[in-house]
Amino acid sequence: MSDDSTQRMPTLEKEQGAGASGGGGHLEQSASAADYDPGAHGGGGGRNGRFWSLRRVPAGIVALVLLGVAAILLYDVASVRAGDPAMAWRRTLANEMAATALNDPKVLASACVVTLLGVWLIALAVTPGERGLLPMRRETATVRAGLERSAAGLVLRDRAMQVSGVQSVRVAVGRRKIRAHAQAHFRDLHEVRGDLDSTLGDGIRQLGLARRPSLSVHVRRPKKR
Amino acid sequence: MGVILRAVNRVLLTLIGLLLLALGLAMLTAGFDLPRRWNFSLPSDWPWTSPHDVILSDADRTRWRSESWWWPVVIGVLAVLVIVLLWWLLAQLRRRRLGEVLVESGDGEGALLRGKALENVLEAETASLQGVDKAAVRLTGRRTTPGAVMGVTLSAHAAPGPVLTRITDEALEHARESVALEKLPAEVRFRAAKHRPERVL
Numbered sequence: 265m266s267d268d269s270t271q272r273m274p275t276l277e278k279e280q281g282a283g284a285s286g287g288g289g290h291l292e293q294s295a296s297a298a299d300y301d302p303g304a305h306g307g308g309g310g311r312n313g314r315f316w317s318l319r320r321v322p323a324g325i326v327a328l329v330l331l332g333v334a335a336i337l338l339y340d341v342a343s344v345r346a347g348d349p350a351m352a353w354r355r356t357l358a359n360e361m362a363a364t365a366l367n368d369p370k371v372l373a374s375a376c377v378v379t380l381l382g383v384w385l386i387a388l389a390v391t392p393g394e395r396g397l398l399p400m401r402r403e404t405a406t407v408r409a410g411l412e413r414s415a416a417g418l419v420l421r422d423r424a425m426q427v428s429g430v431q432s433v434r435v436a437v438g439r440r441k442i443r444a445h446a447q448a449h450f451r452d453l454h455e456v457r458g459d460l461d462s463t464l465g466d467g468i469r470q471l472g473l474a475r476r477p478s479l480s481v482h483v484r485r486p487k488k489r
Numbered sequence: 490m491g492v493i494l495r496a497v498n499r500v501l502l503t504l505i506g507l508l509l510l511a512l513g514l515a516m517l518t519a520g521f522d523l524p525r526r527w528n529f530s531l532p533s534d535w536p537w538t539s540p541h542d543v544i545l546s547d548a549d550r551t552r553w554r555s556e557s558w559w560w561p562v563v564i565g566v567l568a569v570l571v572i573v574l575l576w577w578l579l580a581q582l583r584r585r586r587l588g589e590v591l592v593e594s595g596d597g598e599g600a601l602l603r604g605k606a607l608e609n610v611l612e613a614e615t616a617s618l619q620g621v622d623k624a625a626v627r628l629t630g631r632r633t634t635p636g637a638v639m640g641v642t643l644s645a646h647a648a649p650g651p652v653l654t655r656i657t658d659e660a661l662e663h664a665r666e667s668v669a670l671e672k673l674p675a676e677v678r679f680r681a682a683k684h685r686p687e688r689v690l
Contacts, residue, residue: 318491323498324581326505331574338567345560362547366520367540375520379513385506389499397678400653406674407657411649415681422646425686432686472650 317393
């Protein structure tokens with residue numbers, strides 16, 4: 265992974281915001297706190313890598329399908345050996361396969377499907393998955409933590425609602441970027457945006473993520489009814 | 490914590506994916522007559538070389554049928570496949586849980602603590618921390634080197650970073666001390682309970 269290159273010195277500071285709060289001052293000036301705190305990611309006691317999914321579901325589905333095919337085939341082959349006639353589908357399949365040429369559209373289409381399925385399985389196997397879980401900064405080597413994106417969104421929404429003038433707010437948490445869309449029914453829009461920038465910047469810092477997402481804030485008036 | 494299952498799943502998915510990919514590409518190559526169009530030749534024992542080849546001819550299908558080893562090998566391979574696939578499928582459904590933890594007293598004597606007891610204590614202490622609504626803990630690993638998998642539901646207005654610090658320094662640290670372990674590795678996942686936005690004015 266690329267994000268474990270920056271190492272934090274092994275200081276024993278317990279306060280989350282202590283090291284980073286110096287960056288809070290310039291938040292009010294910029295309309296969007298896109299790079300409010302550069303160089304703040306990187307972690308303490310261990311690697312800050314992504315969570316790698318176990319891939320239980322795809323493995324289970326593939327295992328179930330293959331198991332079904334292998335079990336039916338085994339049953340049929342064994343029963344034929346024991347003197348019973350083969351099942352009808354196996355005859356049909358054998359005849360079809362011996363009669364269909366490769367340039368038959370059906371064959372080409374299924375070959376495409378098989379190829380894509382192969383690519384998809386390989387992609388599932390080599391990518392981390394768990395895209396909904398944001399890795400958190402590691403303070404000790406033994407504890408790994410992740411924050412669900414939906415939870416991060418709720419925490420930030422609660423904070424944004426405390427800014428005066430904000431009537432409603434929608435916070436979309438992406439893996440690298442957080443977008444907040446607020447409707448302010450009083451106060452100057454620029455002031456509200458400045459307050460939201462600093463409040464949400466502080467809120468993002470308190471999320472304790474390994475890699476701080478960037479932030480963009482949009483404020484507008486609610487629609488007139 | 491599922492390290493082996495994760496590796497097995499990913500390796501097997503890669504292998505099956507590669508097989509499917511190779512099969513599909515081989516059929517597409519012959520089906521669209523690419524060797525002739527793009528002027529390359531396939532090895533002579535390649536299964537399909539021209540678009541008019543059939544998928545599996547009767548001759549190929551019954552090639553080894555008269556050999557005495559053919560049916561035992563087919564049945565044996567299928568039986569092994571069924572057993573391996575059954576194991577693989579069951580491994581997905583099973584969740585490993587540590588039954589008991591070995592508490593060493595240091596003088597050669599030891600005690601066994603029910604894993605459920607430690608789980609309950611960890612859950613209770615974590616849930617009592619500020620900013621935590623609910624906690625669910627599962628112990629994994631071996632009884633001499635247990636690990637904890639924690640699912641933590643944040644309460645409204647919680648700050649996840651400080652909450653994690655409190656869990657690490659209090660709940661996990663107390664649990665580690667109480668069973669006299671050198672370390673208690675943990676994996677923590679934070680969720681949040683859905684709630685309506687509150688206006689604070």
